[in-house]
Amino acid sequence: MAFITASFYFFYFSIVAVYVIFMPKVLDMVGYSPSEIGILFAAAPLVRFAIPFLFLKYFTFTPKVFNTALVLTFLSSGLFHLFLHDFWLLMMTNIALGVGMSLVIPYVESVALSYMPKESYGKIRLFGSIGFILVSLVLVKFLDTPTNAILFLNVSSFLTLIFGLLISRFEKKNTLKSVSEGKSFSLLSHWPLWVSLFLMQVGFGGFYNFFTIYASSYPIGLEVYNISSMDMTIYLWSFGVICEVFMLYFQAPLLQNNLLRVLQFSVGITVIRWLILASFPENLYLLFFSQSIHAFSFALYHSAAIMYLHSLYSNKKLSQQFFAGIAYGLGGFMGALGAGFIYEISPQGLYLGTALITFISFSFLWLENKRRSF
Secondary structure (H helix, E strand, C coil), X not given: CHHHHHHHHHHHHHHHHHHHHHHHHHHHHCCCCHHHHHHHHHXXXXXXXXXXXXXXXXXXXXXXXXXXXXXXXXXXXXXXXXXXXXXXXXXXXXXXXXXXXXXHHHHHHHHHHHHCCHHHHHHHHHHHHHHHHHHHHHHHHHXXXXXXXXXXXXXXXXXXXXXXXXXXXXXXXXHHHHHCCCCCCCCHHHHHHHHHHHHHHHHHHHHHHHHXXXXXXXXCCHHHHCCCHHHHXXXXXXXXXXXXHHHHHHCCCHHHCCHHHHHHHHHHHHHHHHHHHHHCCCCHHHHHHHHXXXXXXXXXXXXXXXXXXXXXXXXXXXXXXXXXXXXXXXXXXXXXXXXXXXXXXXXHHHHHHHHHHHHHHHHHHHXXXXXXXX
């Protein structure tokens, strides 16, 4: 099971690498404006936000639903070839891909946390980071046409489908445990936490959707190292993921502490990260330092968040779905949509704004901690 789950993470996050790092650049290459790119990347997260509420009232998150989401992810990735130059058809395709991927990952996270020791989670999850970094390093050498990026997307989604089906087959043998999860679920009981999770991903909107365009627009690495800005930007992405892998492997002792305080630290240091991007976009050394913070602002933060939610709620799969929907869904929607318009006005101002939003996220975690003290 560990090998299958690790392989799934490897190929799922290969999809994420193509989507996050290269698709904004691909859309820029074929003529979309920053605001259009922001709208395209905002559409899928908005739908992703609505899905958990449907499961709260009308559906059950079963292996059959998971399999359907896997197929939807694969089929929608294939449609990118056909609809790349049509804004509205591309938006619908992007929404379909987002729906599929948003259903897939909470299911696997829940299975992983339920059937393996928590200290082993990071060591399995890091294979996703390895897939992310390998795709980023390879694809940058072939990004001479948009078709190559979409081909990588297709291959990664097919292999995600294969290993996802194997996970589903394993889960079917444990149906009784899955069905026995509690049915009650309340967002209001921990509302400051959910607001913070949402705002953290709003802040990430400017990074995920515009960091490649932002960093590659400056002559970083060109004058001293004779490396193109685009290549150096990929090295920055890769370095961030290397730091992420390091954290995932060694994070277990940190996660034995108060998870809420771990979240607070991760969010607080992320504020510094965005301030560096806003203030020193041409300083290569500080850019690498900012990327090193990815170990905390993504790896440690994500692990602490899903484990904290896993401990708070009896309905494990639904709590992970709402995390994906509210944080990466609604938060991703607001972040992507706002980032597109702000970037057209002031690229550096975008990252000042994300720093402010992330600080507010930190404040709501402080409030959650105060409420738990009473």
